[in-house]
Amino acid sequence: MSEPLHATDTDDAPDWITALDHYSPAYAADPFPIWDELRRRDGIVQSSAFRGMWVPCRHADVVAVANDVETFSSRQPIIPQYAPLADFALQVPPISSDPPYHTEVRRLLLPFFGPSRIAALQPKVAALADELIDGFVDTGRCDGAIDFARHIPVRIIATMLGVPTSDEGQFLDWVHQLLELAPTDFFAGMSGLQDFFGYFIDQVNARRAEPRDDLITFLLEARIEDRLLTDQEILGMCLLLLMAGIDTTWSAIGASLWHLAQHPDEQERLRTEPDLWTTAIEELLRAYAPVTMAREVVRDTEAFGCPMRTGDPLLLPFPAANRDPAAFADPDVVDLDRAENRHLAFGVGIHRCLGSNLARMELTTALQRFVARVPTFRLADPDAVRWSGGQVRGPRVLPLAFD
Ligand code: HEM
Numbered sequence: 449m450s451e452p453l454h455a456t457d458t459d460d461a462p463d464w465i466t467a468l469d470h471y472s473p474a475y476a477a478d479p480f481p482i483w484d485e486l487r488r489r490d491g492i493v494q495s496s497a498f499r500g501m502w503v504p505c506r507h508a509d510v511v512a513v514a515n516d517v518e519t520f521s522s523r524q525p526i527i528p529q530y531a532p533l534a535d536f537a538l539q540v541p542p543i544s545s546d547p548p549y550h551t552e553v554r555r556l557l558l559p560f561f562g563p564s565r566i567a568a569l570q571p572k573v574a575a576l577a578d579e580l581i582d583g584f585v586d587t588g589r590c591d592g593a594i595d596f597a598r599h600i601p602v603r604i605i606a607t608m609l610g611v612p613t614s615d616e617g618q619f620l621d622w623v624h625q626l627l628e629l630a631p632t633d634f635f636a637g638m639s640g641l642q643d644f645f646g647y648f649i650d651q652v653n654a655r656r657a658e659p660r661d662d663l664i665t666f667l668l669e670a671r672i673e674d675r676l677l678t679d680q681e682i683l684g685m686c687l688l689l690l691m692a693g694i695d696t697t698w699s700a701i702g703a704s705l706w707h708l709a710q711h712p713d714e715q716e717r718l719r720t721e722p723d724l725w726t727t728a729i730e731e732l733l734r735a736y737a738p739v740t741m742a743r744e745v746v747r748d749t750e751a752f753g754c755p756m757r758t759g760d761p762l763l764l765p766f767p768a769a770n771r772d773p774a775a776f777a778d779p780d781v782v783d784l785d786r787a788e789n790r791h792l793a794f795g796v797g798i799h800r801c802l803g804s805n806l807a808r809m810e811l812t813t814a815l816q817r818f819v820a821r822v823p824t825f826r827l828a829d830p831d832a833v834r835w836s837g838g839q840v841r842g843p844r845v846l847p848l849a850f851d
Pocket of ligand 1: 522554688690796800
């Protein structure tokens with residue numbers, strides 16, 4: 449694999465005003481002061497990195513972009529350094545599409561993520577969390593990201609798609625390759641996609657020969673616009689569901705553990721005040737929202753005082769919006785009792801997260817089992833914690849200790 453030459457190669461922070469790089473280790477480790485600085489200035493910057501992407505940081509601007517689908521297209525939901533995804537004919541609907549096509553694809557998938565279907569999966573998530581905890585609870589330590597958080601979403605989405613959970617290591621590798629490496633490393637992207645497509649073409653063909661009761665078979669039989677889905681659409685949806693289903697919730701569980709490890713008093717409150725969970729989960733999602741999306745400007749416009757040109761990429765940091773003092777009182781205080789909390793962790797507008805019921809259920813169940821079964825835990829080595837960079841931010845190394 450080639451060694452990419454870009455700002456992320458060094459620990460030196462780039463100039464955030466002129467060269468914001470969301471893959472920089474400094475950004476991954478602590479983006480909060482960077483967003484504060486940008487908000488204090490004009491609230492939006494144009495970076496010289498990532499093909500001149502625009503980056504709005506204020507809550508109102510992020511909402512305005514998400515709601516203006518005529519100007520800001522979803523055809524570029526991730527910003528590679530080298531070219532727009534659409535140049536590779538890579539579509540991952542519905543997240544990479546605009547209306548009216550987007551509306552049809554989204555409607556197709558909705559029943560799979562409705563509350564009753566997700567509630568039926570809850571006992572499976574609880575049993576899985578318990579099995580993982582059994583593996584380390586007697587040792588007095590674990591890695592919250594590696595031994596716990598990452599296994600839960602990958603096994604559940606694999607079960608929904610109908611692919612073997614024993615291949616989870618492969619799925620996790622693709623998440624790393626395609627979300628963490630690919631946007632700055634062309635070769636990593638291409639080889640990850642090649643492997644992914646090879647695997648899923650086999651899975652699709654197996655169901656063509658012999659249908660099963662799973663999401664891939666459902667896609668094979670589904671119709672939009674009075675036609676069956678194309679192979680390209682089916683593979684694109686599998687890719688989206690696998691990526692969106694794993695990295696996001698893994699990050700949310702890990703970030704919540706990272707926070708609670710530093711607040712034993714809050715662990716104790718969660719153990720003794722069951723009613724606290726509802727507001728606590730929303731607050732952890734607000735404060736540590738993992739997902740930043742992107743858009744492409746599809747008509748010349750003057751937005752937020754900036755001259756944007758057709759084809760310009762735009763980074764849409766929902767996590768930055770969640771820390772805007774104009775939208776949230778004391779945004780950097782994590783207040784598990786926060787009642788007024790219209791956060792943007794799941795986005796806003798027509799692309800609002802389709803998997804939010806599943807994500808909330810996995811996050812709540814995983815944390816509830818962890819807090820119930822693991823004695824008061826703390827960071828074993830704060831300097832060893834490593835956060836992923838790019839558009840999905842969460843701890844990838846998280847050593848925890850408990851007595
Ligand atoms: C804590 C976990 C999660 C977070 C924070 C999250 C966040 C988001 C965000 C911010 C969007 C909006 C995208 C945009 O505006 O362009 C989105 C869309 C989406 N999410 Fe999630 N997500 C999570 C978990 C999941 C899970 C578990 C799934 C299930 C596979 C999922 C599936 C999707 C899909 C399919 C879309 C596209 C919806 C559309 O374009 O209409 N997400 N998610």
